Amino acid sequence: MNYPIWSLPIIGGSWAVGLISIIHIFMSHFAVGGGIFFAVTEYLALKRINSSDSKLRRNAEMMYEYLKKHSKFFMMVTTVAGAVTGVAIWFTIALVSPDGTASLIQTYSLGWATEYLFFVAEIATVFVYFYTWDKISKEQHLALAKWYAFLSVMTLVIINGILSFMLTPAGWLKTSAWYEGFFNPTYWPSLLLRLLVMVAIAGMYALVTTARLDASESEEIADFRAYMLKYSSKWFIPVFFVGPLVGFWFFSQVPQVVMENIFTGIQSSGVGNFSILTRAIYLSLILSGTVLVFALVGPYLNPRGFSFASAIAFMVCGLAVTGMGEWSREMLRKPYVIYNYMYSNGLRKADIETINKEGFTAFSKWEDPENIGGSMFRQQCMICHTTDGYRSMKKLLGERDLEGIKSFLFMLRETDPEKNNYLNIMPPVAGTDEELNALAEYLYTLKPVASES
Amino acid sequence: MMTEISQSTFEWLDQRLGLSGLAEVAAKKKVPVHKQSFWYYMGGIAMLLLTVQFLTGILLMVYYVPELSSANSSVLFINSQIDFGWFVRSMHSWAANLLIFVLFAHMFSAYFMKAYRKPRELTWVSGLGLLVIGFGFGFTGYLLPWDEVAFFATKIGIDIAEQTPFAGEFLASLLKGGAEVGQGTLSRFFTIHVIVLPLALFALAGIHLLLVQLHGMSEPKSFQDKPADKKKYEMFFPDFLLKDLMIWLLAFNVLATIVILFPWGVGPEADPFAPAPAGIKPEWYFLGMFQFLKLLPAHVGFIEGEKFGLLVFALIGAVFAAAPFIDKGHNPKLSKFFDIYGFMVLIGLVVFTVWGYLA
Numbered sequence A: 001m002n003y004p005i006w007s008l009p010i011i012g013g014s015w016a017v018g019l020i021s022i023i024h025i026f027m028s029h030f031a032v033g034g035g036i037f038f039a040v041t042e043y044l045a046l047k048r049i050n051s052s053d054s055k056l057r058r059n060a061e062m063m064y065e066y067l068k069k070h071s072k073f074f075m076m077v078t079t080v081a082g083a084v085t086g087v088a089i090w091f092t093i094a095l096v097s098p099d100g101t102a103s104l105i106q107t108y109s110l111g112w113a114t115e116y117l118f119f120v121a122e123i124a125t126v127f128v129y130f131y132t133w134d135k136i137s138k139e140q141h142l143a144l145a146k147w148y149a150f151l152s153v154m155t156l157v158i159i160n161g162i163l164s165f166m167l168t169p170a171g172w173l174k175t176s177a178w179y180e181g182f183f184n185p186t187y188w189p190s191l192l193l194r195l196l197v198m199v200a201i202a203g204m205y206a207l208v209t210t211a212r213l214d215a216s217e218s219e220e221i222a223d224f225r226a227y228m229l230k231y232s233s234k235w236f237i238p239v240f241f242v243g244p245l246v247g248f249w250f251f252s253q254v255p256q257v258v259m260e261n262i263f264t265g266i267q268s269s270g271v272g273n274f275s276i277l278t279r280a281i282y283l284s285l286i287l288s289g290t291v292l293v294f295a296l297v298g299p300y301l302n303p304r305g306f307s308f309a310s311a312i313a314f315m316v317c318g319l320a321v322t323g324m325g326e327w328s329r330e331m332l333r334k335p336y337v338i339y340n341y342m343y344s345n346g347l348r349k350a351d352i353e354t355i356n357k358e359g360f361t362a363f364s365k366w367e368d369p370e371n372i373g374g375s376m377f378r379q380q381c382m383i384c385h386t387t388d389g390y391r392s393m394k395k396l397l398g399e400r401d402l403e404g405i406k407s408f409l410f411m412l413r414e415t416d417p418e419k420n421n422y423l424n425i426m427p428p429v430a431g432t433d434e435e436l437n438a439l440a441e442y443l444y445t446l447k448p449v450a451s452e453s
Numbered sequence B: 001m002m003t004e005i006s007q008s009t010f011e012w013l014d015q016r017l018g019l020s021g022l023a024e025v026a027a028k029k030k031v032p033v034h035k036q037s038f039w040y041y042m043g044g045i046a047m048l049l050l051t052v053q054f055l056t057g058i059l060l061m062v063y064y065v066p067e068l069s070s071a072n073s074s075v076l077f078i079n080s081q082i083d084f085g086w087f088v089r090s091m092h093s094w095a096a097n098l099l100i101f102v103l104f105a106h107m108f109s110a111y112f113m114k115a116y117r118k119p120r121e122l123t124w125v126s127g128l129g130l131l132v133i134g135f136g137f138g139f140t141g142y143l144l145p146w147d148e149v150a151f152f153a154t155k156i157g158i159d160i161a162e163q164t165p166f167a168g169e170f171l172a173s174l175l176k177g178g179a180e181v182g183q184g185t186l187s188r189f190f191t192i193h194v195i196v197l198p199l200a201l202f203a204l205a206g207i208h209l210l211l212v213q214l215h216g217m218s219e220p221k222s223f224q225d226k227p228a229d230k231k232k233y234e235m236f237f238p239d240f241l242l243k244d245l246m247i248w249l250l251a252f253n254v255l256a257t258i259v260i261l262f263p264w265g266v267g268p269e270a271d272p273f274a275p276a277p278a279g280i281k282p283e284w285y286f287l288g289m290f291q292f293l294k295l296l297p298a299h300v301g302f303i304e305g306e307k308f309g310l311l312v313f314a315l316i317g318a319v320f321a322a323a324p325f326i327d328k329g330h331n332p333k334l335s336k337f338f339d340i341y342g343f344m345v346l347i348g349l350v351v352f353t354v355w356g357y358l359a
Helices: A012-048 A054-096 A098-107 A109-131 A138-167 A178-182 A187-211 A219-253 A256-267 A273-300 A308-332 A349-358 A372-381 A393-397 A402-413 A433-446 A448-452 B002-017 B019-028 B037-063 B068-080 B085-112 B121-143 B148-162 B168-176 B183-215 B236-261 B284-295 B305-326 B332-358
Strands: A336-338 B030-033 B232-235
Touching: A012 A054, A012 A109, A012 A138, A012 A187, A012 A219, A012 A308, A054 A098, A054 A109, A054 A187, A054 A219, A098 A109, A098 A138, A098 A336, A109 A138, A109 A178, A138 A178, A138 A187, A138 A336, A187 A219, A187 A308, A219 A273, A256 A273, A273 A308, A273 B236, A308 B236, A372 A433, A393 A433, A402 A433, B002 B019, B019 B236, B030 B037, B030 B236, B037 B068, B037 B085, B037 B183, B037 B236, B068 B085, B068 B183, B085 B121, B085 B236, B085 B284, B085 B332, B121 B148, B121 B183, B121 B284, B121 B305, B148 B168, B148 B183, B148 B284, B168 B183, B232 B236, B284 B305, B284 B332, B305 B332
Parallel strands: none
Antiparallel strands: B030 B232
């Protein structure tokens, strides 16, 4: 608790980070998958241009021309929107979760620095790639595509270590050795899963730009459009066959408590926050399944009937499943920002006992002595809750009176899962009895009836 | 080797089921391609949602108990104890609402495209019948969880049905199965919901689909007027069917997203002796009619207000059903009249529903 708190009404801090991150992922996954797509497609186009089959040769020539246009779209999306949202994530997480961000920076200074280098090289390469079409030899241009693919994959190789570390820091918790946290149990399945998804996303964006071609212009264009749509849909094949296996591998590595959380949501009520993780996973699975069948019955089996509107609908589904997948992954970590080390509100697990004994006021540097309850709320609750909007406290407090709120808070302070069944989804409240009473009184004033009386 | 096996399997089945006949039909069936083609998918979406309703309905029936003291708790049990229970229940409730919405869209799109005209008069009438069956499913299914809101909304619904001229009292006693809404009502609603209506639906939907196959897709006038070489068609099999599948996937995704983000809860158990809570409203698809009835004075002329309202609804429905027999396409003025009439009904429905929601 070394930093002041950024109050975000209505949507709350977590959604501010979530929304920007999800938009960023739509771009960044395209940046990596697209790199592989350009390298492979340019290679194939060059190879097929020499084919003896005249139809294939014509399609390969048009494919080469198509790549030039598609690379402009790619460059604009990844360098402008991708880079802007990437920087925006840093600004938002630093404000919403300063302690968590500080931990990540301190643990992986070298990692972030390397990531930055690869990123700069990646951006420089994509510009060179776009502006050198027809200006250097075809072989040199293909080499650039391969170089770009390598650099973009390397950005994933690094950031994946830090992201998966947050869910399964494993050995790092004992040794604090960076490589133990980096090459953690979910590192490899995460890396593979992301690569598979990125490749599919590259296919998805190619479907959108290909579907824009006007088939009524000429039979050649109609023919190429169908050829390219079918080709792009094949980029879903790897995730279709390998994705489920890697998914199982990933889930076999997540902490047992997380798996129990998921099963609680299957067996118990679907209403409320206990099942939110399960619900997010259901939706990810359903949307992934339908996206794959969509790719099969749409662009693969019926490319000529696949309109631009269908491509947009397909993209919406594809982006929805990507977003849901990321949201699920974020929620797997609940209630931590770094699993078993730091809670989502920035409190370290190891400090909870001390805070409960010595008081949160003594521990935090940003207490308002005039309003201890309000300060507690801002620092411990507002990372996930708002007063009126998302996970509204007014709504969650419901009919409870002051005593009810107090006893609820004292239950939330328990660190024994037998006594506090919220422990898997919420950090425990930390503070002395007086501080909890102050928090309860503050919360009680949020209730409209209480404040009126 | 594989082709030989599949060839002989096909021949075996063909001799017994006449598959090549079906294949011939499929090879001939064409779908016109034009700007309004999108509306052709509504019937397919309705069929998908209906399938969801049958499957989830069967699963719910395994645990649901149609008995006064157990109905609400059995739904609560499904929602909170059974594996995937809340998911199946939420799916059933949301798909029901989406189905009614899609049926409205299907009906109004067919109406405005004049798809009811010769030779599709019976397709149109059977479609209207299916919409009424859909309402029946909604009305009877709503009561089954036996929660507070459902109980009082059903009571109001039956009171309104009682006002039906001539047959009102008979209809109300048939639905209630006793002096008050109670066990008799629940048993009857359950039987109607799981046996009577599904049988009626199977029969009527069978006829509806058969007629659709017999006459093919209707062509709007703007398409008919095109010169023959400008008319674009696509094959139903496999092109349109593949597109249909895509739309089904989209519809299913919409359903799954709503189901999961807004799971359907269970209200507190109904207490017939408690006073009705304030602001009881029926389901949204009855809300427009409900609001209209509420606004009527006690008496309109010499008729009771509610009776008058029901007569108005009957008249509106009758004009709809009669549309293909009057608007045959020979008289542009009549055609225009039915266009305006349809718009008025649609706007009235939307306005009264929103009004009812906000009231």
